[in-house]
Amino acid sequence: MPQRRTVTSRSQEPRQRFAEELKALREGSGLTLRELGERLGWDHSLLGKMENGQTLGGPEVVGALDQHYGTPGFLVTLWELALADPAQFKEQYRRYMALEAEAMSLWHFAVSVLPGMLQTDAYAREVLAAGGIGGQELDRQVEARVGRRAWLVGKEAPAFRCILSEAVLRTPLRNAGAWREQVAHLVAMAERPNITLQVLPLEAGLHALVSTDVMFLKEFSGRTTAYTETAYHGELVQEYGEVERLQRAYDSMRDLALSPAESLKFIGRMLEEAPCDPST
Missing domain, CATH: 3.30.870 (Endonuclease; Chain A)
Known part of the structure; x- marks a missing residue:
């Protein structure tokens, strides 16, 4: 059975919550940023910027972090919420997705x-494009x-x-x-x-x-x-x-x-x- 995640007082703002969860998971594992980077094969400075909220990173590094921490899909879902333009995700759906992750x-x-x-990637792209999304925003939402x-x-x-x-x-x-x-x-x-x-x-x-x-x-x-x-x-x-x-x-x-x-x-x-x- 998946490990139950404790409800915390962390931010409900998606981008800040994502950064807070990344930092909490790393600190809970006892690793420094440099040690985590060496284990995952990613530059530790990128991981630090993600924990500080300076960047969200991409799906590959977020997926690697999910696998490393044993939280399959949890960080990816938080990343998707943080990546999305708030105007394009209704608040109620965002709340549902936050619950879905746990x-x-x-x-x-x-x-x-x-x-x-x-x-699949191609199906997601066509569905999103049919909804009027295009350009770089389409690429971002397909990845998410x-x-x-x-x-x-x-x-x-x-x-x-x-x-x-x-x-x-x-x-x-x-x-x-x-x-x-x-x-x-x-x-x-x-x-x-x-x-x-x-x-x-x-x-x-x-x-x-x-x-x-x-x-x-x-x-x-x-x-x-x-x-x-x-x-x-x-x-x-x-x-x-x-x-x-x-x-x-x-x-x-x-x-x-x-x-x-x-x-x-x-x-x-x-x-x-x-x-x-x-x-x-």
């Missing part, structure tokens, strides 16, 4: 787009989004369940090769012991979450938090009665979904049917 288990329902943690994948494959990765509407799998990328890569990635992720994927077939008909993405997380305290999202609105849900209502809707929808084994076969057939990239 959750013991997660379960999602995707209406039309794959969850970020299951996206795909960096979170490491959280699902680490030694202490949380349990993760995702129900995908069949519509998600029927909406390919424009690039045939990139789409095949994405579907193959789903197959590989579905075979991991901590990940459960299910497909909700279109023939299941209408259900309570037909137009709403929903994400749940369970904290080590036992509390469950939800985040719902439509094309134009997102909401953090923490009130017990509302979370219970959403969870009942999720459970009834899960009863309509294919079993994990059937879902894996379904996704496998999608991979077989996916058009080949004519350039290969």
